[in-house]
């Protein structure tokens with residue numbers, strides 16, 4: 189544990205209260221305005237929520253993975269858009285820097301990310317490079333003591349708010365005619381970097397994504413993450429291993445919220461003269477959802493503990509992401525079913541969550557990519573034993 193039990197419990201109960209009393213009542217407003225209100229952002233900053241996983245020496249709380257997923261369970265209990273605003277600073281936006289950045293890069297950026305003064309974004313995906321991330325085409329050509337970036341990144345979470353982008357681009361490599369992938373730290377406002385219009389999405393309103401366009405965008409050599417070219421793909425994969433575990437925890441939280449709402453509804457709603465919760469077919473849906481959410485919770489906690497023991501968790505993080513994101517999809521579907529006609533109406537949060545959770549099976553690696561990662565690692569492991 190990075191924090192002593194008492195301090196962590198206090199942090200967790202503060203977060204639970206914040207979610208329940210401050211975030212849940214504002215969910216509809218966020219969905220309607222497609223914005224996280226400024227007063228909520230300010231409270232998030234005050235609570236230190238932007239720096240949960242950033243080391244203490246850089247102004248964060250330095251939580252270990254088990255602590256982080258425990259808090260992500262709580263954050264998952266409200267609209268994913270709230271978590272998304274903090275998610276990139278704690279996860280994919282900062283972790284590349286924490287894992288592979290130079291001391292100077294960490295000193296320069298991490299305190300700003302930890303305080304929430306600066307939002308970080310992870311710019312990997314392109315129109316022709318989604319699941320096949322390694323085929324990305326954004327180029328970074330050497331130009332004297334710097335690089336010139338050209339290309340377009342797609343669906344980049346928090347891009348419209350971001351002050352810092354970790355951009356993955358192809359650099360020349362004498363050993364590889366295709367070039368190799370390098371990560372760059374590029375600040376918003378750098379000439380040649382522009383942000384596209386905000387994407388219109390199925391759900392998760394309030395979490396903004398857009399294109400990020402590089403047109404002859406010049407960055408100094410010191411912008412290369414870790415000041416080492418050709419390391420970008422490994423960095424991206426390591427960041428995603430961790431990100432997948434975090435997202436799995438958010439899925440568990442969302443499932444628990446959907447189950448709680450469904451149970452309350454089922455106990456209140458009467459048909460055939462009694463609460464529908466008394467009917468065994470409704471009970472079966474509640475029980476299946478409860479058992480599946482519990483299984484995902486256990487998987488996530490176990491994998492987070494293994495990560496804290498410095499074990500390689502690529503396979504298990506992919507198992508968690510696959511199972512938890514599919515699980516919350518099933519739970520959301522049952523939640524709509526339990527609510528009946530009301531579940532299809534926007535008056536209840538269920539309809540919104542149903543759309544919101546659909547993304548979990550897609551981003552940070554689709555279910556099919558997780559299957560591929562799991563099976564490939566199983567085969568690799570077995571081959572090494574033969």
Ligand code: COS
Pocket residue numbers: 312313318319320321322421422425426428429502551552553554557560561
């Ligand atoms: N940790 C560290 N290194 C890793 C790694 C991991 N989890 N996974 C792969 N690598 C390394 C490999 O060791 C290999 O290194 P060498 O070239 O030195 O041998 C290199 O990265 C390439 O790996 P691999 O051959 O597995 O790459 P592929 O292109 O075949 O595919 C997948 C990798 C499909 C797993 C990857 O492209 C992927 O995760 N795609 C989904 C991308 C994604 O999640 N996008 C979401 C957008 S971000 S929100």
